Amino acid sequence: MNSFNSPYNKLQDAQLPTFGKPKPKMKKPGRLFSLVIVVLALGIVLTLLNIYELHKMRETGNLQQAVQPQAEGKPGKYAVRTPIVWVEGKKLESGYLKHVFAVFDRIGYALGNGDSDWDVLWSHEYPFESLAKKMSVLKPHQKVNHFPGSGYITNKVSLAVSTNPFIPRAFKIPKEKRQFLQYAEEHPHTLWVQKRNSHRGIKIKHVQELDLSDDGSFVQMFVDRPFLIDGRKFDIGVYTTLTSIDPLRVYILESEALFRFCSHDYYPFDARDIKKYVVGDDYTPVWEIPSLKKLYRELNFNFKDAFNAYLDMKGHNSRKLWADITSAIKTVYLQKEAALIGATNKYTSSRNFFEMVRFDFALDEDLNVYLMEVNMSPNLSSGHFRENTLMYEQVVFNLLSLVLVTRPVSHDFSQSSEDEANMRVSDKDISVFPEWCLSAQCLHSCENEMCKLCSPCVSLSMKKTLKLAYLEHINKGNCGRVLPQRMSGEFALQWTPSHSDPEFHSLNHRNKLMYMWFVGKCRQSTSWC
Ligand SMILES: *[C@@H]1O[C@H](CO)[C@@H](O)[C@H](O)[C@H]1NC(C)=O
Numbered sequence: 001m002n003s004f005n006s007p008y009n010k011l012q013d014a015q016l017p018t019f020g021k022p023k024p025k026m027k028k029p030g031r032l033f034s035l036v037i038v039v040l041a042l043g044i045v046l047t048l049l050n051i052y053e054l055h056k057m058r059e060t061g062n063l064q065q066a067v068q069p070q071a072e073g074k075p076g077k078y079a080v081r082t083p084i085v086w087v088e089g090k091k092l093e094s095g096y097l098k099h100v101f102a103v104f105d106r107i108g109y110a111l112g113n114g115d116s117d118w119d120v121l122w123s124h125e126y127p128f129e130s131l132a133k134k135m136s137v138l139k140p141h142q143k144v145n146h147f148p149g150s151g152y153i154t155n156k157v158s159l160a161v162s163t164n165p166f167i168p169r170a171f172k173i174p175k176e177k178r179q180f181l182q183y184a185e186e187h188p189h190t191l192w193v194q195k196r197n198s199h200r201g202i203k204i205k206h207v208q209e210l211d212l213s214d215d216g217s218f219v220q221m222f223v224d225r226p227f228l229i230d231g232r233k234f235d236i237g238v239y240t241t242l243t244s245i246d247p248l249r250v251y252i253l254e255s256e257a258l259f260r261f262c263s264h265d266y267y268p269f270d271a272r273d274i275k276k277y278v279v280g281d282d283y284t285p286v287w288e289i290p291s292l293k294k295l296y297r298e299l300n301f302n303f304k305d306a307f308n309a310y311l312d313m314k315g316h317n318s319r320k321l322w323a324d325i326t327s328a329i330k331t332v333y334l335q336k337e338a339a340l341i342g343a344t345n346k347y348t349s350s351r352n353f354f355e356m357v358r359f360d361f362a363l364d365e366d367l368n369v370y371l372m373e374v375n376m377s378p379n380l381s382s383g384h385f386r387e388n389t390l391m392y393e394q395v396v397f398n399l400l401s402l403v404l405v406t407r408p409v410s411h412d413f414s415q416s417s418e419d420e421a422n423m424r425v426s427d428k429d430i431s432v433f434p435e436w437c438l439s440a441q442c443l444h445s446c447e448n449e450m451c452k453l454c455s456p457c458v459s460l461s462m463k464k465t466l467k468l469a470y471l472e473h474i475n476k477g478n479c480g481r482v483l484p485q486r487m488s489g490e491f492a493l494q495w496t497p498s499h500s501d502p503e504f505h506s507l508n509h510r511n512k513l514m515y516m517w518f519v520g521k522c523r524q525s526t527s528w529c
Contacts, residue, residue: 083109164332174215191204233262241253245337245340254527325369484514
């Protein structure tokens with residue numbers, strides 16, 4: 001089902017603008033003649049240019065794939081070369097990169113391989129060893145989804161033993177055995193986990209049970225008294241993208257995150273049952289957690305907004321938590337930048353690289369944030385949970401937009417699949433005001449003004465409008481909003497429809513809803529304010 005198309009179709013059907021006034025008729029035949037000559041000369045130059053361009057494309061050997069059918073009767077359109085993606089990974093046929101393929105397809109890429117004149121390489125494995133030769137001769141326009149040396153960030157040992165107030169204390173074994181034993185003596189009640197780079201070793205142990213001669217491993221403090229929701233421990237995965245080193249530029253996906261719950265209740269605690277404290281592949285998803293289910297399912301919030309709403313309603317401060325998470329991520333990149341620069345030195349330019357990883361965090365009862373690990377090539381497979389499709393496709397789509405490999409072409413939304421439409425903007429992206437929507441009055445009726453934007457209360461036509469507003473905001477580039485009026489984050493947090501707000505009360509019904517929606521989005525993230 002295609003959930004929105006009319007405004008776009010209208011846009012596409014719109015007539016081409018005409019420039020200037022109609023030309024006055026020429027009076028002197030001499031002037032007309034010279035004009036004809038100029039036009040003819042221009043025509044010849046353009047034709048020559050076209051031939052030259054075509055020739056260049058033929059040299060790439062990709063003419064069949066690379067030239068898009070030119071729109072007939074629409075002069076002035078350039079022939080656009082279809083960009084090419086090369087996807088590399090073991091056993092691709094098993095489908096774990098399905099959503100990566102889907103997104104590249106939707107943004108107009110053709111599939112190539114290492115011998116094509118490719119534009120983007122998406123490699124599941126770290127490519128700087130297996131594909132070293134190709135990586136040493138990158139052309140300026142080619143983009144690779146890894147950074148040389150990113151192991152400095154994702155390597156478990158290297159990460160755990162770096163100084164970062166958000167990383168639980170860890171010791172290299174056997175090198176720091178002495179310091180470890182001393183620390184353990186001073187903190188006799190601490191429990192430990194012993195890990196290696198190669199596996200997620202995990203079982204909790206007392207000091208006496210650890211193998212302190214295991215070369216290449218490390219021991220790390222176990223974060224006990226975890227923050228629980230409905231009795232379950234969980235972790236939070238934050239999709240983080242490095243777009244540049246020297247100078248550093250790092251972004252996180254702000255709209256969504258991965259929440260994985262342990263499959264057994266934490267209490268009564270038993271160190272022998274790792275399902276109580278370790279998140280495995282068979283984790284419990286958000287929609288099976290009673291306190292989040294309603295927000296996610298019925299009220300149509302996404303994972304992150306449902307989680308934040310839960311925290312805020314319990315009297316915690318979700319904004320502080322995300323500020324700490326951001327701070328932990330910042331520290332990691334600042335500490336590792338020099339190593340990354342070193343690893344990139346032998347390449348022509350670091351501008352060929354970008355990399356998205358997933359930072360996994362745990363929380364304790366006081367909502368302190370602990371960085372547990374950083375995953376290179378995070379799992380993007382919805383094989384186990386089909387419902388994760390939306391999140392994974394939005395993760396990949398936002399990443400590709402950020403690193404400028406999506407092309408600014410208009411798309412025919414009437415042709416797009418439901419998954420594609422949702423990837424761009426879904427019902428979950430437009431949900432606002434979770435506390436109000438969960439209140440008894442909004443659950444039972446849409447009468448009150450506070451309830452008007454709750455998912456069950458919003459009309460289909462208003463949903464389309466909100467989705468367009470969402471897309472405009474995402475794509476606004478250098479444009480800034482004038483109406484609805486902009487606001488501060490503080491203002492949005494205190495705002496209610498009965499607030500004395502002359503701007504709001506002066507508006508008509510639909511404008512009120514639009515204004516209120518931006519207030520709701522501004523509460524979720526200040527970029528909307
Ligand atoms: C990715 O996650 C799913 C769901 O938890 C799991 O079934 C699958 O085995 C994971 N894939 C990989 C490659 O780890």
